[in-house]
Amino acid sequence: MIKEVVIKTDKLTKRFGDFIATNEITFEVYAGEIFGFLGANGAGKTTAMKMLCGLSRPSSGNATIAGFDIYKQTEQIKRNIGYMSQKFSLYEDLTVLENIQFFGGIYGLSDKQLKKKSNELIDILGLQKESKKLVASLPLGWKQKLAFSVAVLHEPKIVFLDEPTGGVDPIIRRQFWDLIYQAADKGITIFVTTHYMDEAEYCNRISIMVDGVIEALDSPINLKQQFTTSTIDEVFYKLARRAKRTENLK
Ligand code: ATP
Secondary structure (H helix, E strand, O other), X not given: OOOOEEEEEEEEEEEEOOEEEEEEEEEEEEOOOEEEEEEOOXXXXXXXXXXXXXXXXXXXXXXXXXXXXXXXXHHHHXXXXXXXXXXXXXXXXXXXXXXXXXXXXXXXXXXXXXXHHHHHHHHHHOOOOXXXXXXXXXXXXXXXXXXXXXXXXXOOOEEEEEOOOOOOOHHHHHHHHHHHXXXXXXXXXXXXXXXXXXXXXXXXXXXXXXXXXXXXXXXXXXHHHHOOOOOHHHHHHHHHOOOOOHHHHO
């Protein structure tokens, strides 16, 4: 079966002055895949993700996202992706319903679609009683689930998740991953960074970045075989030990 490629990079590089934050990364991600993007602090994940989302211009190399060129077609890229990060997600001082309507509007849904989608979403998440409450009053785990659901409301081809589950307990994280699987089942490609190695094991394939370079890329099971370890945690530490950037020593 031929897999549809939705992210393709070729020697994608970002320099800040003399410093090479992301160094000639080359990889492909397939439609409907859950792709984990791992690396220690400072490895270059956020820098790479910003380029892939059309938010930061590469220094050299090429990439296409959902078939669109990251130099020339950034507006088309933004229309075909969803984005959620631990740092930026929802407006705390708007209600649950207002957030859904606000972001749905930005993503280009019509009033009719918005009404239907917001009702569906509130039902799926069981937030009927909370729909008119401020997001600030929700527990963190609920905010994250809502933020993810909002990011895929317009059924993008790809959703980028930058450390989406930071700070919540393993049970809530597991529930969050149920939402990820549901989205992937619908054909949405998931590109996710995480520092939690249990989450890395949930991905179809993962890449591990060290000092701006992708040092390993495969399914969790193949990587464990390749590095003769029983966990991805051990694979990660075998590779991260090689890192020279100071952030990695945190
Ligand atoms: P973390 O897990 O801590 O978020 P990361 O893998 O996402 O780390 P990046 O944020 O991509 O890492 O940073 C990679 C390197 O690039 C770091 O050394 C960082 O200090 C540097 N860097 C990032 N943005 C800039 C910038 N605008 N100017 C100069 N250096 C930068």
